[in-house]
Amino acid sequence: NAGVxxxxxxxxLKTGQSMTLQCAQxxxxxxxxxYRQDPGMGLRLIHYSVGAGITDQGEVPNGYNxxxxxxxxxxxxxxxxxxxQTSVYFCASRSRPGGVTxxxxxxxxxxxxxxx
Amino acid sequence: TQLxxxxxxxxxxxEGENLTVYCNSSSVFSSLQWYRQEPGEGPVLLVTVVTGxxxxxxxxxxxxxxxxxxxxxxxxxxxxxxxxxxxxxxxGRKVGNEKLTFGTGTRLTIIP
Numbered sequence: 001n002a003g004v005x006x007x008x009x010x011x012x013l014k015t016g017q018s019m020t021l022q023c024a025q026x027x028x029x030x031x032x033x034x035y036r037q038d039p040g041m042g043l044r045l046i047h048y049s050v051g052a053g054i055t056d057q058g059e060v061p062n063g064y065n066x067x068x069x070x071x072x073x074x075x076x077x078x079x080x081x082x083x084x085q086t087s088v089y090f091c092a093s094r095s096r097p098g099g100v101t102x103x104x105x106x107x108x109x110x111x112x113x114x115x116x
Numbered sequence: 117t118q119l120x121x122x123x124x125x126x127x128x129x130x131e132g133e134n135l136t137v138y139c140n141s142s143s144v145f146s147s148l149q150w151y152r153q154e155p156g157e158g159p160v161l162l163v164t165v166v167t168g169x170x171x172x173x174x175x176x177x178x179x180x181x182x183x184x185x186x187x188x189x190x191x192x193x194x195x196x197x198x199x200x201x202x203x204x205x206x207x208g209r210k211v212g213n214e215k216l217t218f219g220t221g222t223r224l225t226i227i228p
Contacts, residue, residue: 107158
């Protein structure tokens with residue numbers, strides 16, 4: 001019962017460094033997404049994907065890249081980290097993109113990222 | 117401007133009391149979801165409401181979707197310490213609800 005797995009759990013970067021946050025799901029879900037959570041701001045959508053090879057921007061995509069080469073994996077890349085990217089990052093998936101009635105979104109346990 | 121406004125932002129009450137938290141918007145939605153998030157974990161879905169005026173119950177939690185499908189409320193009866201957490205409402209946007217947008221949340225603390 002792995003569900004959505006995120007790695008690492010914690011990460012500290014220096015300004016300008018690059019890194020990839022990993023996300024994998026074993027539920028054969030078509031839809032995957034990345035959110036960041038900041039105090040007082042709630043969860044904000046960064047990027048999402050409705051299937052392998054298809055990605056699109058969310059509300060706050062600047063500074064982040066994504067790709068979806070397989071159904072299972074949806075990595076989030078920070079090419080040049082900035083202090084403004086200090087946040088908790090959540091990956092989430094669901095079986096279909098949505099439809100009239102939203103289906104259940106399954107979340108990973110998050111990655112806490114600090115950029116110094 | 118937030119699409120979804122949740123109130124109150126913080127709420128701390130004694131065990132056994134009742135409470136209601138709100139999720140409001142000026143937009144109409146086809147459906148609305150409520151999630152609960154505990155420290156160090158991702159949000160977990162509690163309920164999805166679809167029809168205007170719909171009421172759903174989950175043990176001591178009662179969820180209501182406004183008649184005009186612009187707002188929702190969550191009422192907890194006889195709150196328990198296990199109800200402590202961040203309560204988030206969320207709505208789908210774009211054609212197939214691809215963009216799930218969350219409110220800023222209500223942080224609830226139940227004092228034993």
